[in-house]
Amino acid sequence: MYQIRTYNKISDKGLSRFSKDQYNVGEDVGQPDAVILRSQKLHNEPLPESVLGVARAGAGVNNVPVEEYTKKGIVVFNTPGANANAVKELVLAGMLLGSRGILQGKDYVNTLGDMTDAGEMSKLLEAEKKRFAGSELAGKKLGIIGLGAIGSMVANAALALDMEVLGFDPALSVEAAWRLSSNVRRMESVQALLSQVDYVSLHVPAIEATRNLINAETLSVMKPNAVILNFAREAIVDASAVVEALNAGKLGQYICDFPEPCLIGHDKVVALPHIGASTAEAEENCAVMAANQLMDFLENGNIVNSVNFPHTVMARGEGGCRITFTNENVSGVLGNVLSVFAANNVNVIDMVNKSRNDVAYNILDLAEKPSEDVIAALKAVEHVISLRVI
Template identity: 65%
Template sequence: MFKIKTYNKISVNGLNRFGRDHYEVASDINEPDAYILRSHKLHDESLPASVRAVARAGAGVNNVPVADYTKKGVVVFNTPGANANAVKELVLAGMLLASRGIIPGMNYVQTLTDMTDADEMSKLLEKQKSNFAGSELMGKTLGVVGLGAIGSLVAETALALGMNVVGYDPALSVEAAWRLPSQVSRADNLQSLLSRSDFISLHVPAIEATKHLINDESLKSVKEGAVLLNFARDAIVEPEAIVRSLEAKRLRQYVCDFPEPCLLSRDDVYAMPHIGASTLEAEDNCAVMAAEQLKGYLEHGNIRNAVNFPEVSMERTGELGSRLTFCNENVSGVLGHVLSVLADHDINVIDMVNKSRGEIAYNIIDLEQPPTEAVVQAVSSVEHVVSVRVV
C-alpha cells in the first residue's frame, strides 16, 4: 500500500487515478511515500525519510526545494504542457485587451447608470466610441520569449490570427523545435526580439538565469509603444523597471498575471490574480498527469517529466518485487560496484538501464529473483549510492 499526501485542493479526476486497493490518499498522512501538490511551499518543511517523490500539478517548481531533494534521492515531477492551453487562451485575451479599448469602454458604460432613455444612451455612445478605438492584431508582430509547450502554442495561435511571430529561446530543445511552426522566425538574441515586436509574451521558467530578464537595460531595446505580457513568472521581470518604461512611454501597456504594489492603480497595467492555469480543464489535466507520473515511479520505478532526474523507462522483464532501482552521485564506477554486489550474492541481472542528469544518475535493474534485505543493504552501502528501492 502506497501512501500519498496531498497539499492544496487537487482535482478529484487526478486523485481517482490512485486505486484504493493499492493507495491511501489524504492530506494528513504520516510517513507518506509521495506528495502531490500545487502551490504549497515546501521550503520550510522537514521532509520525512519515507518520501520518495514529489509531484507538482503545474509547470513551475519554485515552491519545492529541488536541489535539497535531489541530494536525498527524491524525484521531483512537474506537468509540462498540461495547463498550456489555459495559459495560451489568457495570453490571447491579454493581447486583445491591450489592443482594443475594451476595459476603458466597459468602465465608461458603467458610469451611465443615471440615464434612463435607451435612444439617448445609444446616441451618446455613438459619439464617445472613438475614445475607445484600438487596433487589430492582424499584421502586428508578436515576440515570444521561450518556445516550450506554452510559447509554441501562443506562437501557433498568433500565426492563425494573421500576426507575424518572432521567437527567442537559447535553450530550445529538439522536441520543442519540432513542435514549433515553421513560420516562426528566430531572433538571434533578446534585444533583437524586443526591438522588432509590437507585443512581447514571456514564457521562460523562473530560474537564476532568467531572474529579472526584463530590466532597465533590456527595456532600452523595446520598440516604442510595445505591449509586454507576462504569464510565466513574476521573478522574470523587475517591476520597478516596468513602471519606469511605462512612464517614459517606451512600453505602452503591461499585462501580467502577477500583481505587485507598484503596478496597481495604473491605467497602463492590466494585472490579473494569477489565474493563468485556473480552468477546470487545466486543473484536471495537471492532476491526472501528476498522478500518473507518481504511479509510474512508485509501481515500476519509471521516471517521466522529472525536473531533477533523467527520463528513464523500462518494461518489466521479471516478476513483481524483483526490480531494483537506485540513484547515485554521478561519478564513475558506482554501477560496476553494484553489479559486483549482485554477482557476489549469486543474483542474475535480466535487464537494466542507466541514465544520468547533471550530478545524479538513476538505474533500473530487473533481477532473476527478488533481492533479500541483505542485498539491498549491501547496495545501499556502496559509496556514492543515495537511495535504493525494490519495486
C-alpha cells in the same frame, strides 16, 4: 499499500487514478511514500523520510526545495503542458485587451448609470467610442521568448490570427521544435527580438538566468508603444523598471498575471490575480498527469517529467525483481553495484542508467529478489544515495 499525502485541493479526476486497493490517499497520511500538491510551499515544511517523490500539479516548482530534495534522492515531478491551453487562451485574451480599448470602454459605460434615456445613451456612446479605438492584431509582430509547450501554442495561435511571429529560445528541444510552425522566425538574441516586435509574450521558467530578464536595459530597445505580456513568472520582469518605462512613454502597456504593489492602479497596466492555469480543465489535466507519473514511479521505478532527475523508463518484464537506486554522479558507482551482484551470483536481466547534473538514476531487473544481506551491501556502496526494491 502505497501512501500518498495531498496538499491543496487536488482534482478528484486526478485522485481517482489511485486505485483504492493499492493506495491510501489523503491530507492526513502520516508516513507518505509520495506527495502531490499544487501551490503549497514546502521550503519550511518538514518532510518525512519515507517520501520518495513529490509531484507538483503544474509546471512551476518554485514552491518546492528541489536542490534539497535532490540530495536526499527525492524525485520532483511537474506536469509541463497540462495547463498549456489554459495559459495560451489567457495570453490571447491579454493581447486583445492590449490592442483594443475593451476594459477602458467597459469602465466608461459603467459611469453612465444615472442615464435613463436609451436613445440619449446611444447617441453619447456613438460620439465617445472613438476614445476607445484600438488596432487589430492581424499584421502585427509578436515576439515569444521561450518556445516550450505554452510558447509554441501561443505562436501557432498567433499565426492563425495573421500575426507575424518571432521566437527566441536557445534551449529549444527537438520535441518543441516539432510542435512549432516553420513560419515562426527564430531570433538570435532577446534584444534582437524585442527591438522589432509590437507585442512580446514571456514563457520561460524563473531561474537565475532569467531573473529580471525584462529590465531597464532590455526595455530600452523596445518600441515605445509595445506591449509586454507576462503569464510565466513574476521574477522574470523587473516591475519597477517597467513602471519607469511606462511613465516615460517608452513602453505601451504591461499585461501580467502577477500583481505587485508598484503596478496597482497604473492606467497602462492590466494585472490579473494569477489565473493563467485556473480552469477546471487545466486543474484536471495537471492532477491526472501528476497522479499517473507518481504511480509509474512507485510501481515501476520509471521517471517521466522530473525537474531534478533524468528521464528514465524501462518496460517491465515478467516475474523477477526490480531494483532502482540513486547515486552521486561520479565514476565507478554502477560498476561497484554490479560487482556486488556478481559476487553473490545475482543475475541482472536488463538495466538502464541515466544521469542529470550531479545525480544518476538506475533501474535494474533481476532474475530473482536478492537477499537482505545483498540489499544491505548495495546500500553501503559509496556514493549510493537511496535504493528501492520494487
